[in-house]
Amino acid sequence: MNGNPGPSAVRIALVxxxxxxxxxxxxxxxxxxxxxxxxxxxxxxxxxxxxxxxPADCDLYMLGGGxxxxxxxxxxxxxxxxxxxxxxxxxxxxxxxxxxMQILGTSFVGSDGVAHGGLGLLDVNTxxxxxxxxxxxxxxxxxxxxxxxxxxxENHGGCTYLGQDARPLGAVLAGVGNGVNGVEGAxxxxxxxxxxxxxxxxxxxxxxxxxxxxxxxxxxxxxxxxEVDALRTERLRAAGVR
Amino acid sequence: MVVGLVGxxxxxxxxxxxxxxxKLGKGAAWLSRTAGLGEGGIIGGRVAMALxxxxxxxxxxxxxxxxxxxxxxxxxxxxxxxxxxxxxxxxASNSTGANMPDGHVAALMAxxxxxxxxxxxxxxxxxxxxxxxxxxxxxxLNLSRDQIDRVGEVRTVAARLRQVVVDSPQAVVVANADDxxxxxxxxxxxxxxxxxxxxxxxxxxxxxxPKCGERIDVSVERWACACGLRRPEPAWAVRDxxxxxxxxxxxxxxxxxxxxxxxxxxxxxxxxxxQLGVVPEAALPRxxxxxxxxxxxxxxxxxxxxxxxxxxxxxxxxxxxxxxVRASGRPVMLVVNARExxxxxxxxxxxxPFEQLAGLQVVVAGERAADMAVRLRYARVDVTMNPDxxxxxxxxxxxxxxxxxxxxxxxxxxVKGEA
Numbered sequence: 001m002n003g004n005p006g007p008s009a010v011r012i013a014l015v016x017x018x019x020x021x022x023x024x025x026x027x028x029x030x031x032x033x034x035x036x037x038x039x040x041x042x043x044x045x046x047x048x049x050x051x052x053x054x055p056a057d058c059d060l061y062m063l064g065g066g067x068x069x070x071x072x073x074x075x076x077x078x079x080x081x082x083x084x085x086x087x088x089x090x091x092x093x094x095x096x097x098x099x100x101m102q103i104l105g106t107s108f109v110g111s112d113g114v115a116h117g118g119l120g121l122l123d124v125n126t127x128x129x130x131x132x133x134x135x136x137x138x139x140x141x142x143x144x145x146x147x148x149x150x151x152x153x154e155n156h157g158g159c160t161y162l163g164q165d166a167r168p169l170g171a172v173l174a175g176v177g178n179g180v181n182g183v184e185g186a187x188x189x190x191x192x193x194x195x196x197x198x199x200x201x202x203x204x205x206x207x208x209x210x211x212x213x214x215x216x217x218x219x220x221x222x223x224x225x226x227e228v229d230a231l232r233t234e235r236l237r238a239a240g241v242r
Numbered sequence: 243m244v245v246g247l248v249g250x251x252x253x254x255x256x257x258x259x260x261x262x263x264x265k266l267g268k269g270a271a272w273l274s275r276t277a278g279l280g281e282g283g284i285i286g287g288r289v290a291m292a293l294x295x296x297x298x299x300x301x302x303x304x305x306x307x308x309x310x311x312x313x314x315x316x317x318x319x320x321x322x323x324x325x326x327x328x329x330x331x332x333x334a335s336n337s338t339g340a341n342m343p344d345g346h347v348a349a350l351m352a353x354x355x356x357x358x359x360x361x362x363x364x365x366x367x368x369x370x371x372x373x374x375x376x377x378x379x380x381x382x383l384n385l386s387r388d389q390i391d392r393v394g395e396v397r398t399v400a401a402r403l404r405q406v407v408v409d410s411p412q413a414v415v416v417a418n419a420d421d422x423x424x425x426x427x428x429x430x431x432x433x434x435x436x437x438x439x440x441x442x443x444x445x446x447x448x449x450x451x452p453k454c455g456e457r458i459d460v461s462v463e464r465w466a467c468a469c470g471l472r473r474p475e476p477a478w479a480v481r482d483x484x485x486x487x488x489x490x491x492x493x494x495x496x497x498x499x500x501x502x503x504x505x506x507x508x509x510x511x512x513x514x515x516x517q518l519g520v521v522p523e524a525a526l527p528r529x530x531x532x533x534x535x536x537x538x539x540x541x542x543x544x545x546x547x548x549x550x551x552x553x554x555x556x557x558x559x560x561x562x563x564x565x566x567v568r569a570s571g572r573p574v575m576l577v578v579n580a581r582e583x584x585x586x587x588x589x590x591x592x593x594x595p596f597e598q599l600a601g602l603q604v605v606v607a608g609e610r611a612a613d614m615a616v617r618l619r620y621a622r623v624d625v626t627m628n629p630d631x632x633x634x635x636x637x638x639x640x641x642x643x644x645x646x647x648x649x650x651x652x653x654x655x656x657v658k659g660e661a
Contacts, residue, residue, distance in 0.1 A: 018457050019450055022387065022395070027592025027620070034620045050457035067395045069455035135586070153587045197589045202616055227619050227627060231612035 009042035010215055013058040015084065015100075016066075018049045019074040023155065025064025025097045027199035031208055032060065039220050050074070056083040059215045060093045063100030065156070065197060068111030075103040078119060088121050093214050094191040097200060098156050101186065101193025102126040108158065121191045123163030129179045132157040136239035137175030137196055139184045141207070142167065148206040149173065150184075151235045152196025160193075162186055169194050174239040190214060203232060260300025263293035264351050271348070287340075287348030298343055301350035302359060302375035305334070308514055309371055311363045311403070312383025312424070313396075314559045315507045316341065318499065318535045319383060320362040322511035325532055326525035330518060332356040339536050342367050346375070358518075365399050368406045372413070380406070380413045381514045383507070384439075385423035387593075388556040389585030396423055400452045403427035416514045418506070419476040422460060426452035426471060435488070437513050439506025440480035478513045485509045487522045495526070498533035503562050537652070542659035545635035549575070549645045549659070553652045555584070560594040560646070567644040568598055575638060577608040577631050577647040577655060584649050588613045596621040607634035608651045631655060 014029045033043045048054050050073065061084060066074060078084050088094050094104070102108040105124035107115050118125075132155070139150040150170060159179040162168060168178070169185025169192060177184030177195060185194035192211075194200060201208035205228055209220050236242045271286025290297045308327070310320045317339045324335040334353035336345045341362040350359055363371045365385070372380065382403065387396050400423040407415055408430050417428035419436035428434050451458050454469035466472035477488040483505065484492050495505050512525045534540040538553045552567070554560040567574050580586050588610055596618055605626045606614040611634075618625040628634040631651075635643070647655055 021593070023587075024589030024592035027589070027617075030592065030620050034622070067397055067450065069397060070450040073450065073455040073457075153589060155587060197587065199589055199592050202592065202620065225616070225619055227612060227615035227625070230627070231616050234612050 009044050010036055010060065010212070011044050011046060011055075011058040012060045012062065013055065014045060014047045015054060015061055015063045016050055016074045016077065017047060017064065019070040019077075020064045020066035020100050022067055022070075023065040023098065023197045025062070025100070025197060025199050028064070028095065028097070028201040028208075029062050031199065031201040031205075032062075032212060035205070035208055035220075035223060036212065038223055041216070041220075050077055054078065054081050054083045054087075056087045056090070058087060058092060060095070060211065061087060063094070063096040063104070065098030065100060068099075071099040071103060071108075072110055072112075072116060074099075075116065075118060078103070079117075085119055085121060088189075088191050091190055093211055094121065095200075095211060096122075096191070096193045097197060098154075098195055101195070102158055102160065104191065104193055105160070105186075106163065122186045122188050122193050123165035124160050124186045124193065125163070126158040126160045128157055129159040129176075133176035133179065133195075135175055136235065137177060137184065138173040138236060138239045138241045139170035139177065139196070140173055141170035142187065144187075145169065145210050146206045148204065149236060149241065150194075150196060150200070150207060151203045151232060151239065152194075152198040152200050154195040155197065156195055160186065160195075173241050198235075202228070203235060256296070256300060259294045260297055263290040263297045264301065266290065266293055267297075267347065267351055271351075286351060287344035287346070290347050290351060291344055296374065298347050298350070298371070298374040299376075301347060305350075305357055305359050305375075306518060307375040307377040308358070308360045308379040308381060308518075309363050309368065309375065309377045310360065310381045310383070310514075311365050311368050312381075312418075313365065313386045313388045313556060314562070315383050315503060316362045318504065318532070318538065319381065319507040319511050320360055321532050321535045322508055322529045323381070323514050324360045325528040326511055326515040326520055327358050327360060327518065329520050329524045329528060330515075331358055333358040333360055335360045336362055337536065343370055343374075346371060365403065368403055369409075372406050372410050377410065377413050379514050379517050380410060380415045381510055382415060382417040382424045382428050383510060384418050384421045384558070385427070386556060386558040387590060397450075397452050400424075400427045404430060407431045414517045416510060416517065418510065419474050420460070420463075422449055422458055422465065422467070422471060422473075423452050425474060429471075434474075435478070435513050435517065436474045436476040437506075437510050438476035438479035439509060440482075440502065478509050480505045480509045485512060485522070485526075488513070488516070491522065493522060493526055495530075497530055499535075499539055501562055501566050537656045542655065544645070544655060544659040545632040547635050547638075548642045549635070550642070551652065551655060551659070552644065552646045553649070554646050555649050557590050557593045560591075563646045564595070564598055567602070567646065570644055571602070572641065573603040573605075573638040573643040574599065575605045575607060575631065575634055575643060575645045576614050577634075577645060577651040578606070578611065578614045579609045579648060579651045579654070580613075581609075581650045584651075591617045596623060599623045603639050605634045605637050607631040608647070632658065
């Protein structure tokens with residue numbers, strides 16, 4: 001619990017961090033909760049580990065990256081329960097990073113070389129890429145997500161192809177991203193996938209606030225954290241973008 | 243002449259090749275030292291290896307070898323085993339943490355008379371080291387996430403170590419029974435001695451089973467997975483501040499090194515040397531003598547201030563060191579770089595519970611100070627940032643302070659600081 005959890009508190013689900021928690025992506029949840037608190041808005045973080053029930057009534061669902069075998073276990077758990085899909089269809093906001101994005105797609109090829117069905121929330125499918133993409137990633141986002149460049153660190157071996165119903169999160173300025181057509185991530189309704197670790201929302205405060213605005217229905221007051229500005233400047237420069 | 247030696251196929255030539263390569267390697271080491279380039283160990287090892295790729299096997303032959311590997315505590319435990327085993331005879335060891343094959347060659351070249359060798363081995367190089375040295379004992383400490391952009395997934399590392407265990411039937415494997423990744427790696431050993439290291443080691447509470455991928459709750463002592471992988475019954479165990487030996491004796495550890503994890507390291511070291519005939523009563527007093535390991539836990543003067551220097555390279559290591567600084571209550575400086583040897587990605591900082599620093603005065607420094615500062619800001623810890631560690635020290639409140647640094651930052655501070 002954080003701030004003033006009440007009827008208006010934002011409920012954030014951290015989905016299967018024990019399976020999809022290899023790359024620090026739980027930090028996205030910490031960032032959202034703190035940015036709400038700093039504006040006097042309450043939040044409640046619900047952490048759901050494997051074997052536990054995913055509630056269908058959260059406002060935001062966060063999934064992270066994970067190891068190949070754990071990814072297969074995670075998708076099985078989520079498919080059996082069905083509640084994440086229900087929540088997304090109801091209009092909850094979902095941010096899924098790396099392996100998290102892959103399992104929300106229609107299919108992905110696992111470490112076993114076999115194609116597995118995903119949850120189908122994103123019209124994307126993922127296949128192995130010849131060489132693992134590791135390094136700084138910079139993306140110019142779709143205007144719906146603001147004009148601030150997205151910075152992050154990617155570490156994945158999947159090539160993600162977009163189908164007709166999904167659009168990219170943005171255009172790659174540095175790094176690999178999806179590995180197809182110079183684009184990164186996927187957006188479909190209020191479900192967003194990306195390869196940006198860092199964590200993504202720690203490095204990209206405007207993107208974090210965009211997600212919160214989607215949930216609260218109002219633009220949030222500006223918030224200045226000088227260390228975040230310093231980090232962004234440094235990382236964008238390291239990627240050769242500024 | 244050199245080319246002829248390398249290409250030589252005559253059966254009696256192996257010993258001569260080792261000797262020649264060793265001699266030239268030593269020459270290179272001497273040159274490096276004389277030219278002021280460094281301690282000379284690694285370059286000597288590299289030269290010897292370039293001349294004879296089996297030089298390690300030649301140097302190890304006839305010696306009793308212990309290999310120590312795992313994610314955290316390698317250098318410390320190697321130092322403990324070396325100290326304890328010196329009860330039995332002279333020991334060669336790569337005590338400075340140069341844990342790849344060139345470092346092993348250099349360590350063995352430096353002590354030709356030593357009957358025993360205790361070698362710290364990088365997890366990804368255990369296969370080569372074991373193949374060449376035919377160890378009597380392999381010590382498996384723990385496995386957790388480390389430099390995922392360089393080393394890869396921990397599951398992959400566990401599978402590689404498991405293969406080494408299978409390929410080393412002559413070795414007794416001494417292994418941490420509390421760590422599912424280690425248990426998976428050590429399980430197929432012909433002879434295995436399980437050690438329960440007690441608490442203090444971070445696992446993230448739960449882990450995905452190395453065998454089947456399902457969730458294992460390791461917060462319970464007797465963890466078990468539905469697939470059958472479970473915590474084995476330990477022969478040795480740490481309980482509070484004592485170790486219970488395989489014959490049931492209970493000995494107070496009373497170490498000079500701080501931190502609960504070092505109780506576990508000491509118990510593993512005692513179990514390892516017991517396989518070579520050094521009884522716990524002889525081993526423990528020697529292990530207690532270890533008070534500083536290649537600068538870790540040591541005192542330094544930086545920017546005119548006395549600091550205790552602690553090394554942390556990955557989430558588990560940071561978790562351990564945060565417990566130490568939390569207990570001391572001193573002002574804290576955290577220094578973070580992200581060079582190749584550290585791993586370029588620092589996302590894992592968000593898996594470390596820095597929230598526990600709330601209430602302490604914290605400054606951050608290093609080439610990636612901004613990453614750490616943002617992490618602490620969101621953990622609601624008051625933080626001041628200055629990339630230069632010497633300047634940053636001056637921003638802390640007066641008195642001695644604790645410094646936690648990751649690998650290259652730690653090395654840099656040892657150069658900058660005065661002992």
